[in-house]
Amino acid sequence: MSKDPGRILIFDTTLRDGEQSPGASLNLEEKLAIAHQLARLGVDVIEAGFPFASPGDFKAVNKIANVVGKENGPIICGLARASKGDIKACYEAVSPAPKKRIHTFIATSDIHLKHKLKKSRKDVLQIVPEMVNYAKSLVDDIEFSCEDASRSDPEFLYEVIQLAITAGATTINIPDTVGFTTPSEFGNLIADINKNVPNIDEAVISVHGHNDLGLAVANFLEAVKNGARQLECTINGIGERAGNASLEELVMALHVRKSFF
Numbered sequence: 713m714s715k716d717p718g719r720i721l722i723f724d725t726t727l728r729d730g731e732q733s734p735g736a737s738l739n740l741e742e743k744l745a746i747a748h749q750l751a752r753l754g755v756d757v758i759e760a761g762f763p764f765a766s767p768g769d770f771k772a773v774n775k776i777a778n779v780v781g782k783e784n785g786p787i788i789c790g791l792a793r794a795s796k797g798d799i800k801a802c803y804e805a806v807s808p809a810p811k812k813r814i815h816t817f818i819a820t821s822d823i824h825l826k827h828k829l830k831k832s833r834k835d836v837l838q839i840v841p842e843m844v845n846y847a848k849s850l851v852d853d854i855e856f857s858c859e860d861a862s863r864s865d866p867e868f869l870y871e872v873i874q875l876a877i878t879a880g881a882t883t884i885n886i887p888d889t890v891g892f893t894t895p896s897e898f899g900n901l902i903a904d905i906n907k908n909v910p911n912i913d914e915a916v917i918s919v920h921g922h923n924d925l926g927l928a929v930a931n932f933l934e935a936v937k938n939g940a941r942q943l944e945c946t947i948n949g950i951g952e953r954a955g956n957a958s959l960e961e962l963v964m965a966l967h968v969r970k971s972f973f
């Protein structure tokens with residue numbers, strides 16, 4: 713994707729993160745209807761699901777890639793953990809779309825590495841270039857996320873981001889996975905990434921955040937002021953736990969206060 717420094721890309725994850733709302737579960741027809749509406753709305757990217765998670769998810773992503781993915785329509789994206797099986801399934805699911813993206817991720821915070829992944833920082837430094845490279849061999853448009861970025865050691869985060877971009881990542885996503893950060897803190901994190909990652913100009917900086925403290929939209933607006941150019945959001949802010957940043961609030965804030973941003 714060409715990088716226009718003035719343009720904010722809207723990445724909708726209603727069908728992936730939104731579906732993780734407590735009690736929410738969508739069937740294939742419902743997912744397809746939502747994807748059509750998102751395309752009509754003009755979102756830049758639709759994250760359609762997590763293809764490796766279940767055959768149902770694979771089928772939904774594949775169908776959306778087939779039917780909603782258009783040359784002049786949104787990019788169809790699937791989520792994949794940083795492992796070959798996940799990435800391969802994701803590629804197969806999104807492959808019918810003319811514009812397709814693989815979004816792969818790994819945790820970078822010590823707390824996630826130790827308790828969730830049982831991996832060391834050294835493991836991560838090896839896995840990231842290997843898996844981004846592998847994804848890049850399948851698709852050009854690669855997004856890489858540092859899960860739990862807002863609680864990661866910044867120096868380690870910079871190193872991982874640099875490796876991911878060198879291996880071919882075109883979008884770097886910085887998630888506030890646990891909905892923990894505050895606006896000025898998150899803005900500073902984005903500014904510091906811009907300052908300290910030598911090849912950051914080769915990628916679009918994206919943000920993802922949760923609303924546990926009611927700050928997701930405020931955090932994103934501060935991130936935009938500090939150089940973030942893709943916003944991951946959902947319709948009505950639905951999503952895991954307290955939800956995501958809401959698409960309509962973000963779009964309206966950026967529109968109404970255009971001159972400020």
Ligand SMILES: [Zn+2]
Pocket residue numbers: 729889920921922951952
């Ligand atoms: Zn999330």
